[in-house]
Amino acid sequence: MKMQPVKGTRDFYPKDMAVRNWIIDGWKEVSIRNGFEEYDGPIFEHLKMYQIKSGDEIVKQLFSLKDRGGRDLAIRPEITPTLARMVNQQINSLPKPIKWFSVPRLCRAEKPQKGRFREFFQWNIDIIGVDDVVADAEVIFTTIDYLKLAGLTKRDVKVKISSRKLLASGLQNIGIPKNKLDSLYTILDKYDKMPLDKFEEFLSGYVKDKDTAKKILDLMSIDTLSQVPDILGSNKDIEETMQELAELLDLLEKMGVKDYCDIHPGIVRGLAYYTGVVFEVHALFGELRAIAGGGRFDNLLHEFGGPSVPATGMGMGDCVLEILLKQKGLINKNVTQKKLDYFIALADKKYLKEFYEIITEIRTRNYSANFSYKQAGLSKQLKEASSQNAVKCIIIGSEIEDGQIALKDMNTGKQKKIDKNTFFNELKS
């Protein structure tokens, strides 16, 4: 019987794995240099953990299962609930601020399409215990630090920044009742996802007052903070959140990444737990959904049974990112074909003992080495060395009786004899 993979999953053959490793290694490198420490949780949690605050979209997409005791579990669709659970468990002993990152494997039962799989990897960074916009700036800086490392420039990507607080106070100021805010956010979240005329129609079905609807449309299209009061008016709450966003932009300027960022009040984020600054990273080309998103979630730890601790973070999936990096030629440029350091060939079976000794010695010195499993002649072995992308080939023949080996540069084709001990002494350094 021929086996098939499950629809919407990916097989990582070595060439695909090299791409995945390049992306994930970049995430890890940037996390570490920005002072984040790695953590991880289990692949499944109790189902109810995702039914509280993750938002309807995620709940609908859960892969749920039962354990043998009949308990309801779910494969994790995001890691933030696990983070909240883990931090709550050790809240008193963990040194603050908590700066953690993770690269979890996540599953969502989405309809597979371009840039969406049912299983993916997501880089997460979070700062917990800091009630200051400097932590939001650090999260955004770290996000951009990775995009730059991968080779994406300010002409390729844009970080669009908004604030749930600004939206809440501003929308109330133009007449939206507080209890209608959450459902309006769901509508605003569609602004970037449909043609403008369709969005207008969609919005007018929800916001009956034409003047208010016009203001909301205007708000969606601005890209600087100074335009906000003209549309939303002003009061103490609006001024405070404006001040906070201005401070955030000032910090991003000082950190040297302001040119990657814009104010974009239409960003609201799908997840239900955000409370303050929110942001998304969008490509400036193509038609894909956001590369990354994040924001402040000051209530989540408390809602998960812990104390009130402020928190802010970011998540970036590998699927959309990989498409963009491929389109920009950055994968071809950066992911190198596998190379083998040494291929060891045997010219005469008499020297089988020395042959294996040398292979073992090279591997123990942490250079990659292979040899042919076939009992073939030298020219066939050299052919195999080429097909394995060997950088150099060591040939063991009668010279070994004088302590010598032949070293062939597979690139130039040049071959020289070298004393075995000299070779290993040079290899060490």
Added chain:
Amino acid sequence: MKMQPVKGTRDFYPKDMAVRNWIIDGWKEVSIRNGFEEYDGPIFEHLKMYQIKSGDEIVKQLFSLKDRGGRDLAIRPEITPTLARMVNQQINSLPKPIKWFSVPRLCRAEKPQKGRFREFFQWNIDIIGVDDVVADAEVIFTTIDYLKLAGLTKRDVKVKISSRKLLASGLQNIGIPKNKLDSLYTILDKYDKMPLDKFEEFLSGYVKDKDTAKKILDLMSIDTLSQVPDILGSNKDIEETMQELAELLDLLEKMGVKDYCDIHPGIVRGLAYYTGVVFEVHALFGELRAIAGGGRFDNLLHEFGGPSVPATGMGMGDCVLEILLKQKGLINKNVTQKKLDYFIALADKKYLKEFYEIITEIRTRNYSANFSYKQAGLSKQLKEASSQNAVKCIIIGSEIEDGQIALKDMNTGKQKKIDKNTFFNELKS
């Protein structure tokens, strides 16, 4: 509501993650230097993939789930079926031999106990397309190469080698019918897992003839190949498999790892798909189950709908291994506490711009850097630098007006002024 993790799963806080990363990095390093390329598959597959050849124990322990189309899926309990599926899919285009490794996250609904969790990581190496004992030797060599790298010596661990072929021909030679072999293997697999008198009783319930039972008991206790004919007698099949095992031991000798290995006919392995050489790695202290196991599975690809292609491989889980490494003090010795390269302190708020510029510059040069999120005095900032294990601290004060910074060695406490450009020039090299 206070959230709990699922029983039998592990949370990896940064200190635990450091241990996991040290183990997995070692697996990867050894795989690469021995010429294996990394691959991975999805976390879930169609349920039926595990119901064919994985053996009863694994089938009972599956975490199964349904997708939205009602299809039966299972979280992978092992990666070998995925490997067989992936190789079959591209069998014609993949260069041979295929030398692949993977470090999959696996789940089994086992009863959690010491060294057994319901979720774990397992190093897998496989060589596909080589019908020669040299491939089995490579797999065993690579396994030992890791054990040595981790610091386990021949006094700590032993690779116990047997052969399904030897058992099949030898047991038939002493009167066990062919159709009883599989059920007898299940019994022999318990030899190491119960007291000898209990095993004798268990065996006698199955093998009624006392003389045959005695021979089987004798077979279980030997540790060299030369003792085999005295017990099992001899014929062409026995001689051939004896010859193959002798060749394997000779190769392991040449590769310099023979002193880690013993012949141990009692090793049969639980998985149903093994066809030739089988082996397990056991600790020579403690009471834990095998650290690793593997062997030849020449029929699996064909049974999964592909052509007949020979294959041999090994799997090593992280749970038992971690306990052993901890007992030997190798984790304390090798897993270092997280260090921060630089902590940046600000002596005067006037220089906030220079402060952030320096932080960004250090991070961009790939050194890890943090700073205090609190608007605190210098001594409090230095205290935070200590608590974050910073190696060095950079203090930005009025000297920056002359292009200078203060550099404090957090170990010696010594502090010196240095030109900012000199500092960065030295950092680069």
